[in-house]
Amino acid sequence: MIAGWEWDESLFAGAARHYARGRLPYTPGFPAALAGALAPDGRGRLLDAGCGPGTVTAPLASLEALVRLRMANARAHVALDPAAYRVPDSAAVRRHFSDAATRDGILVAELGRQVAGMVEIVPNPLPPEHQILRPRPSAQIHTVVADDARGNGIGGVLVEAAVRWAAGRGIARLSAGIHHANEGAVRFYEQHGFTGSGVSLTLTL
Known part of the structure; x- marks a missing residue:
């Protein structure tokens, strides 16, 4: 890396909208399929999927955050009434939010x-x-x-x-x-x- 160089968050801001408009879209279930294949655990900091303006990584990040929130909410409800509530399988929760995004x-x-x-x-x-x-x-x-x-x-x-x-x-x-x-x-x-x-x-x- 060049000495003194610092990351500028606006570096690609001017190109992102053109990339998003001109690039062919991914299939709706691709972020969920990628999440299932990679099994992210929230500790990783970098994913290079050739996704330009975040058409994959942004949904993927939000998807995993939704899964974490749902699982935490489930555990709180089980503590409230274990006879009525359960902690669902995280893969099922991930599939739900991937499908629900269009519904x-x-x-x-x-x-x-x-x-x-x-x-x-x-x-x-x-x-x-x-x-x-x-x-x-x-x-x-x-x-x-x-x-x-x-x-x-x-x-x-x-x-x-x-x-x-x-x-x-x-x-x-x-x-x-x-x-x-x-x-x-x-x-x-x-x-x-x-x-x-x-x-x-x-x-x-």
Whole structure:
């Protein structure tokens, strides 16, 4: 390396947009397939996939961050109620987020250039004609913030972004399914305008 040379983050900024526009796209599942083949563990710092403006590495980095958030959230829920929740297989979670990118709304928040939280908006199917519910477009919302990033307002920003995303796509109703013992999550959603809408009763057989 030339003495005194320092990396400049704007070095290729002028070329990136032309590269992104002119390069043939990768198939939608390529980042997930690459993640499955390489099994990244979060410790690596460099991946050269000939990807120019980040068309592979950016989705790959976000994908692995989403997997980590989902797995951490699962462990927290298992601690809350091990009879109701489980820790899923990480490969299955990775496949879900790879597929969901073209189906659901997945938004992330960054803190210090690291993914610190995510919100997933999962559209519900409309009720069939024989049911009494009105066919209003609706979706489930799932919000997760990394433990070390809480207290910075990230959760609220994610919910606000999810509301804008949903409203822009004609979704009229968002709902959050929360375990009754998860009082912190109940308070969080109530602070952002969510209210109770009926009672779900369960009989364990």
